[in-house]
Every structure is written in C-alpha cells, then in structure tokens.
Amino acid sequence: MIVDVHTHAWDFQRHMTEEFVGQTQIARTQPVPMAVTFDGYRQAMEGVDKAVVFGLKARLVGLYVPNDYIAQFVAKAPDKLIGFMSLDPTEPDFMEDFERSYHDLKLKGIKLGPIYAGFDPRDRKLDALYAKAQKEGLPILFHAGTSFVRWGYLEFTRPYLWDEVARRFPDLKIILAHLGHPWEGECIAVIRKHPNVYADISGLHYRPWQFYNSLILCQEYGVMGKLLFGSDYPFTTPKATVKGLRSVNRFTEGTSLPRVSETAVEEIIHRDASALLGLN
Numbered sequence: 001m002i003v004d005v006h007t008h009a010w011d012f013q014r015h016m017t018e019e020f021v022g023q024t025q026i027a028r029t030q031p032v033p034m035a036v037t038f039d040g041y042r043q044a045m046e047g048v049d050k051a052v053v054f055g056l057k058a059r060l061v062g063l064y065v066p067n068d069y070i071a072q073f074v075a076k077a078p079d080k081l082i083g084f085m086s087l088d089p090t091e092p093d094f095m096e097d098f099e100r101s102y103h104d105l106k107l108k109g110i111k112l113g114p115i116y117a118g119f120d121p122r123d124r125k126l127d128a129l130y131a132k133a134q135k136e137g138l139p140i141l142f143h144a145g146t147s148f149v150r151w152g153y154l155e156f157t158r159p160y161l162w163d164e165v166a167r168r169f170p171d172l173k174i175i176l177a178h179l180g181h182p183w184e185g186e187c188i189a190v191i192r193k194h195p196n197v198y199a200d201i202s203g204l205h206y207r208p209w210q211f212y213n214s215l216i217l218c219q220e221y222g223v224m225g226k227l228l229f230g231s232d233y234p235f236t237t238p239k240a241t242v243k244g245l246r247s248v249n250r251f252t253e254g255t256s257l258p259r260v261s262e263t264a265v266e267e268i269i270h271r272d273a274s275a276l277l278g279l280n
Contacts, residue, residue: 003273004051004238005141006177006202006230009036009073010065015055017062020149027148027235028206036234038076044237045080050274052109052141052230054084057091058116061149064088067097071105082279084109084141088117089126098129102136108279113143114156121156122164130169139173139277141200144180144187159187166194173277175228178203184214191226198276199223201268202230205244212248215260224264228273242269 012021012034024032045051053073055065067085074083085101087094087110101107110133114121121142133140144159159180166174174197180187181204191197204211218224231238245268249259274280 001050001270001272002048002238003229003271004045004048004231004233005175005228005273005277006200007041007045007051007053007233008055008235009041009053009070010034010055010063011069012036015063015065015069020062023061023148023150032235034234038073041073041233042077044231044233044239046239048080048238050080050082050279052082052084052273052279054109054111054141055086056111056113056116056143057086057088058113058118059088060090060118061116061151063116067101067105067107071101071107074107082109082274083107084111086111086113087129089119089123089129090117095128098132102138109138109277110140111143112140114161115143115147115152115154116149118151118153119156121161127168130165130172134169134172137173137278139175139279141175141177143178144176144199145178146182159183159190162197163190163193166190166197170194171196174198175200175277177230178232179214179218179227181207181210181214184217188218188221188223192221192223198226198228198273200228200230201245202241203232203235205241205248206236208244208248209251211244212251212260215248215265216258219258219260219264224261224268227268227271228276229269229271245269 085107
C-alpha cells in the first residue's frame, strides 16, 4: 500500500495570480511546472494506491482554489482520490465553507496554510473548526515550515505552534507537512510527544543532504513511525520521492556516517496513512 498524503490540484490560470506563479519559480533550483491536468496527475500517481488531493485558499498570497473544483477532481477517480477541503480562516464565513464542503461536497479532511493565509494556528477563533474536526474524525493537514511566498508569515509556520493546538485538542489528527523544514527538530519534538500528530516528508528529497540529516534526526528521536509518505505534486512526484528515500544513504558510502534504516524507509513508503488517519 502506498498512500500519498500530499498532492495539489488547481487550474493555475484561474486560481493563481501572476505574482504567485512567478514566485513559485524559486521553490526549487529548477523551474516548477505549475499546470495540473487530470491526465497528468493520473500518470504521476501510477503506482500509488491512494492519494490525498487538495487546493489551497489564501488570498493574501494570490492563491485560491474552490473546494468545488477539488470535489469535481476527486469524482473522476473516487476509488483512488481522497479529497480534502481548504479553508481560509481569515474569511468571516470560513465555518460555513467548512459545513458545505463536509456535508455537501463530502470532502474527508482539511488543508490549512497559516503561512499563506496569514493566521496563527493557535488563534482561538479556530477552536470551533478544531472541535468539529475532532468530533467528526477529520484530519487536518497543515503547511508547516518555510515557503517561497514573499508575503507569507514565517512566524505562523514554526512547528512548535502546534504543540498548543495538540494539547487543547488531543484527539484531533494533525499532519505537519514537509517535516516543518527547516525547523525539523521542532517538528520532531511535537510529533514525538503527541500521539495524534504526524509529519509528512513531502517536498524534501530534492534537498538530499538536509533530507538525510532530517531522517537521521527522526531515527535518533524514535519517530520514524510518525512519518507519512507524501510527494507535494506537482513540485515533485511520488516516483521521485521514493527514489530520493531509497537513495538517502548515498552520503554514507565509505564514511563512518550513520545510515538511515532501509527497513524504516520502506515502512514510510508503504505506511497505510489512510487507515492511520481514519480515511478508509
């Protein structure tokens, strides 16, 4: 079983400003193709059994993907795709958006991007959403860690912020994206102490030295079992992510550097995140 917990869908010509699209080009050391078509997505997901797909709502930075678009995208492959709604808590009607996306569109989880939308995840105005998600068993995937967006709020994306959220809502299933890079140590501290907080490893393999060190740190802290497979498509693909995971020990050849457990790597790739998150 391979479950990709982190994939995006959008029509970049309709859902992104030109400024946002331009800023994406510094996300990696090479240009990122931002166009996502269903056929291209399906081809990229070959070999993946289940994939979580979402847009993002963040008018602050020029990105706004309607949840109807995601529901329609999922409807093209309902046996394989798991749709998450995205909400912008700076909008006055975000709870109405939640109710409609959950009850009418049947989306099964939530994606929030504090750095993109400009909100503190600890803000008490989010308590109603967190309480509802906890009650209904809906996981929340948060963007955690840095981003390329010029107008983003770094102070709202540090992984330690979710320690307070998890203490207030201990049964809420939380996924911190990208292992909170470049604050992986903070992320590890949070996922280690909270049973229902996980991290995904999406969008990390193309910084291989940082990725190796991050996985070694996870191994030394005993949290390899809290890591979920994710690609961050279209920024990269599941196939490239698997390759990056399986080649992470190349730095150790001929040295005394510690090795990442190959068994743990395979467990990350094949971990049934849909079962862990209650998405079956």
